[in-house]
Amino acid sequence: MNAVHGANPLRDAADRRLPRIAGPSGLVIFGVTGDLSRKKLMPAVYDLANRGLLPPGFSLIGFARREWQDEDFADEVYQAVKQHARTPFREEVWQQLSQGMRFVQGNFDDDEAFETLKKTMDELDQAQGTGGNFAFYLSVPPKFFPVVVQQLKKHGLAEEKGDSWRRAVIEKPFGHDLASAKDLNGIVHEVFSPDQVFRIDHYLGKETVQNILALRFANTLFEPIWNRSYVDHVQITMAEDIGIGGRAGYYDGIGAARDVIQNHLLQLLALTAMEEPASFDADALAAEKTKVLGAVKLPKDLGKSTVRAQYAAGWQGGARAVGYLEEDGIDPQSKTDTYAAVKLEIDNRRWAGVPFYLRTGKRLGRRVTEIAVVFQRAPHSPFDHTATEELGQNALVIRVQPDEGVTLRFGSKVPGTSMEVRDVSMDFAYGESFTESSPEAYERLILDVLLGDANLFPRTEEVELSWKILDPIEQYWDRHGKPAQYESGTWGPAEADEMLARDGRSWRRP
Numbered sequence: 001m002n003a004v005h006g007a008n009p010l011r012d013a014a015d016r017r018l019p020r021i022a023g024p025s026g027l028v029i030f031g032v033t034g035d036l037s038r039k040k041l042m043p044a045v046y047d048l049a050n051r052g053l054l055p056p057g058f059s060l061i062g063f064a065r066r067e068w069q070d071e072d073f074a075d076e077v078y079q080a081v082k083q084h085a086r087t088p089f090r091e092e093v094w095q096q097l098s099q100g101m102r103f104v105q106g107n108f109d110d111d112e113a114f115e116t117l118k119k120t121m122d123e124l125d126q127a128q129g130t131g132g133n134f135a136f137y138l139s140v141p142p143k144f145f146p147v148v149v150q151q152l153k154k155h156g157l158a159e160e161k162g163d164s165w166r167r168a169v170i171e172k173p174f175g176h177d178l179a180s181a182k183d184l185n186g187i188v189h190e191v192f193s194p195d196q197v198f199r200i201d202h203y204l205g206k207e208t209v210q211n212i213l214a215l216r217f218a219n220t221l222f223e224p225i226w227n228r229s230y231v232d233h234v235q236i237t238m239a240e241d242i243g244i245g246g247r248a249g250y251y252d253g254i255g256a257a258r259d260v261i262q263n264h265l266l267q268l269l270a271l272t273a274m275e276e277p278a279s280f281d282a283d284a285l286a287a288e289k290t291k292v293l294g295a296v297k298l299p300k301d302l303g304k305s306t307v308r309a310q311y312a313a314g315w316q317g318g319a320r321a322v323g324y325l326e327e328d329g330i331d332p333q334s335k336t337d338t339y340a341a342v343k344l345e346i347d348n349r350r351w352a353g354v355p356f357y358l359r360t361g362k363r364l365g366r367r368v369t370e371i372a373v374v375f376q377r378a379p380h381s382p383f384d385h386t387a388t389e390e391l392g393q394n395a396l397v398i399r400v401q402p403d404e405g406v407t408l409r410f411g412s413k414v415p416g417t418s419m420e421v422r423d424v425s426m427d428f429a430y431g432e433s434f435t436e437s438s439p440e441a442y443e444r445l446i447l448d449v450l451l452g453d454a455n456l457f458p459r460t461e462e463v464e465l466s467w468k469i470l471d472p473i474e475q476y477w478d479r480h481g482k483p484a485q486y487e488s489g490t491w492g493p494a495e496a497d498e499m500l501a502r503d504g505r506s507w508r509r510p
């Protein structure tokens with residue numbers, strides 16, 4: 001027993017293991033007929049209910065233009081759950097969950113529909129005991145954010161009465177540059193206070209992303225070498241094998257850098273590079289992420305330190321894939337990037353001079369997201385050059401997905417009578433070390449919204465700082481020519497390889 005700190009380890013241990021269960025509440029989804037809602041949000045709600053993490057009277061309201069009745073909506077949720085839920089289907093869970101499902105039909109500018117929504121929420125407070133606690137999930141194209149939040153205000157739906165809460169959940173993209181993000185923040189904060197707003201970056205809901213913090217700050221091993229004295233560079237890769245699918249309308253004009261570097265990749269950079277927060281609390285985490293994002297510096301020559309490209313036709317997974325410009329709904333003159341690579345620096349004592357290379361692309365060789373911290377070579381080697389010529393640099397690779405885990409790469413003697421050193425790796429795989437499977441990011445994030453836990457949600461400042469990093473790059477690209485091309489199914493354009501080669505480095509082939 002730790003008498004000094006007066007802790008009771010037995011009680012504390014029990015507390016930690018108690019699942020965090022949401023109190024009385026409901027979720028209103030705007031844009032409920034969209035892909036995200038069907039593939040991610042509805043299944044996540046069911047999975048939470050199945051894991052016993054939602055209150056018994058939990059309610060789900062869908063809002064959309066479709067002419068549906070409550071039963072049609074419930075049927076839609078049922079199909080989505082059957083197809084996409086992570087956990088097994090259980091009739092009794094479904095029966096209970098479907099009791100609290102309602103549908104409200106209308107356009108976003110339709111006052112009558114918002115009055116119906118209000119009545120529906122009141123009715124659920126009575127029938128399901130939701131206690132006036134509702135989160136509004138804006139799973140809608142960004143151009144509709146302003147009208148939806150203003151309608152919520154106009155109809156008194158954002159108001160927290162007594163002990164009840166109201167929260168707004170906002171999907172990315174949060175603006176398309178710094179100016180539009182600021183405008184949007186202004187509009188949202190006219191209606192909701194900062195602690196009522198939850199901006200989704202679903203990468204922060206991933207287990208392996210949260211594990212960056214555990215790896216760095218719950219161990220002694222890595223932190224002493226996590227700096228410019230030992231680290232040569234960092235590579236953050238988010239590669240996808242899919243093309244743009246049916247998302248031409250969203251993607252064209254947005255592109256890879258705005259779609260995922262501005263949010264997912266810069267958040268990964270922030271977690272990898274930030275200082276240790278004073279506690280694992282939302283304010284402390286945001287303060288450190290904000291500091292490090294504020295210290296990010298762009299290299300002077302953007303022509304040499306950024307690359308954008310588009311996929312051309314090629315072979316992917318044994319099938320012929322068309323090029324981006326031939327995809328349905330894409331302007332054949334489009335200059336939208338489906339691949340982007342950038343070199344960033346962080347202007348602080350820990351990282352000065354250490355490049356962070358970020359890259360992402362669609363239709364690349366394989367779906368993989370990883371953060372590779374690549375260490376400097378040993379300053380001196382007692383071995384002959386020939387003994388170590390096959391030795392790479394030491395690296396710690398955080399495998400975010402799909403093969404979740406961590407790899408440590410280092411040199412080891414090859415068995416035999418001569419001294420020869422080659423790379424080997426030590427692996428930690430989630431699947432082998434833990435019996436629990438990882439929840440989907442959206443399960444964690446929806447639960448956190450209902451609990452009012454803001455740790456995993458980027459704040460206004462983080463979003464704005466990320467645009468500040470990206471804006472000059474996008475402007476440079478606008479002024480300079482056309483994107484390069486890369487064959488579908490490969491690892492991106494030759495220009496990206498040249499960008500690293502100029503620094504005497506190369507991309508990893510995960």
Ligand code: BG6
Pocket residue numbers: 240259260
């Ligand atoms: C989304 C992007 O945020 O992330 C998509 O808009 C991308 O373009 C997706 O495909 C990837 O998410 P995940 O979780 O499959 O890596």
